[in-house]
Amino acid sequence: MFLRTAGEADLAAVRALLVETWHDTYDAIYGREKVTAITDEWHSLPALRAQLTAPNSEFVVADDGTRLAGLAFAVAAEDGKTVRLRQLYVRPGFQGKGTGGLLFEEIVDSFPEARRIELEVEEANRRAVAFYEALGFQRVGNTANCGCQGSGIPALVYAKTVR
Numbered sequence: 505m506f507l508r509t510a511g512e513a514d515l516a517a518v519r520a521l522l523v524e525t526w527h528d529t530y531d532a533i534y535g536r537e538k539v540t541a542i543t544d545e546w547h548s549l550p551a552l553r554a555q556l557t558a559p560n561s562e563f564v565v566a567d568d569g570t571r572l573a574g575l576a577f578a579v580a581a582e583d584g585k586t587v588r589l590r591q592l593y594v595r596p597g598f599q600g601k602g603t604g605g606l607l608f609e610e611i612v613d614s615f616p617e618a619r620r621i622e623l624e625v626e627e628a629n630r631r632a633v634a635f636y637e638a639l640g641f642q643r644v645g646n647t648a649n650c651g652c653q654g655s656g657i658p659a660l661v662y663a664k665t666v667r
C-alpha cells in the first residue's frame with residue numbers, strides 16, 4: 505500500500521470508492537435513498553475536482569497498485585494551526601488493516617504547523633467513533649449541520665492535539 509496525492513486521473517475511482525463506502529457505512533443509518541442523494545451532491549466529479557485545488561488542503565489516496573483502498577482530505581484554517589479532517593474513507597474490503605491509520609498519519613505529517621485536528625463523525629457510526637477514540641480524539645461538541653451549512657445532519661465533533 506502506498507500513499508500519494510490525489511490527481512485528476514483518480515477522480516472517477518475516488519467517486520466510486522466514496523459511493524461504495526458511503527452506502528456500506530450509512531445506508532443502515534440514513535436510508536439508501538438519502539445516501540444516494542448526499543453522495544450524488546457531495547461526491548460529484550465537479551465537487552471532488554474542486555477539492556484538488558482547494559487552498560491549504562491535502563487530498564491523499566491509498567493505492568495498492570491496482571486499486572484505491574482509501575482516501576483522506578483535510579483543510580487547514582488560515583493560521584495553519586487547526587486542521588479539519590473533512591473525509592477519511594477506507595473501502596469496505598480494506599477496512600481494519602491499518603489503512604485508515606496510515607492515511608491519518610499522512611494528514612498530520614502534511615500539515616507541520618498543525619497543533620489541533622478536528623472532525624465531525626456520525627454518532628451511530630460506532631466503528632469510526634471507536635477508531636478516532638483509539639487515535640486519541642476526544643469529543644468536544646456537536647453540530648446540527650454535518651459536512652456543510654444547512655445539511656441538517658447531526659454529528660459529534662471530535663478533536664485531538666498534535667505535536
Ligand SMILES: CC(C)(COP(=O)(O)OP(=O)(O)OC[C@H]1O[C@@H](n2cnc3c(N)ncnc32)[C@H](O)[C@@H]1OP(=O)(O)O)[C@@H](O)C(=O)NCCC(=O)NCCS
Pocket residue numbers: 525529592593594595598599600601602603604605606624625626629630631632634635636638639
Ligand atoms: C473508520 C475508518 C476510516 C478506519 O480505517 P481502518 O483502515 O478500518 O482502520 P485501521 O485498520 O487503520 O485501524 C487503526 C486503529 O483503529 C482502531 N480501530 C479500528 N477499528 C476499530 C473498531 N471497530 N473498534 C475499535 N477500534 C478500532 C484500532 O485501534 C486500530 O489499531 P490496530 O490496527 O492496532 O488494531 C474505516 O473503517 C472506514 O473508512 N469506515 C467507513 C467510513 C467511515 O466511517 N469514515 C469515517 C467518517 S467520519
